[in-house]
Amino acid sequence: MKKWLSYGILCLLIPAVIIGGALLFGDRQYAWISLCVAVFSCVPFFIRFEKSATDIKRLVLLAVMVALSVVGRIIFTPIPGFKPVTAFVVITAMYFGSEAGFLTGALSAVISNFYFGQGPWTPFQMFSWGMIGLLAGLLSEVLKKNKLVLCIFAVISGALYSFLMDIWTVLWADGFFNIERYLAAIISSMQFTLIYAVSNLIFLFLFAKPIGKVLERIKDKYAI
Secondary structure, eight states: OHHHHHHHIIIIIHHHHHHHHHHHHTTSSHHHHHHHHHHHHHHHHHHSOOSSHHHHHHHHHHHHHHHHHHHHHHHTTTSTTOOSHHHHHHHHHHHHOHHHHHHHHHHHHHHHHHHHOOOTTHHHHHHHHHHHHHHHHHTHHHHHHOHHHHHHHHHHHHHHHHHHHHHHHHHHHHSSOOHHHHHHHHHHTHHHHHHHHHHHHHHHHHHHHHHHHHHHHHHHHHTO
């Protein structure tokens, strides 16, 4: 029951809040929409959270992964589209589950945007990185065992992030979903999508195994 409630919040409630906010409020209430997404992103994690030393340690590890994601995004600011955020989100999801992956993606977006600038795009970034984390959690076993599948997922996640963000482009431009503008947005952002997909591939290829080993050791040592 808790599992399906979590997925319902992440896959249904959060998109409804974002799209409803975009259509009803435009760019006037993005701060409240971002806050709602951040809160709802935490709910599925805390539904399964128990007041124990193990879960507190797990929460600390997630905070560390979010921090690495945020710092990594800032460090690579000079290279547009070349970011390690997805890599840290995917790695978190692989070892801590879908809810943790979504939470890491959403918080990475909103926290790093205090540096890059908050705006009506923030809720869509939160949802886009969050959904990548959710999918990585669902595919965690095969991603950990098969490096080829992990590399393919890295490329696909780059395209997925771009395609989801292009929905924001259309909604804020037209106030409704315009398929022609959406296709035009996809084509015009193709260069960014390719760069982002390549960066995902590089960062996951470099970091998935070493960081994964560290997380596995910590999980075994502290029975997380």
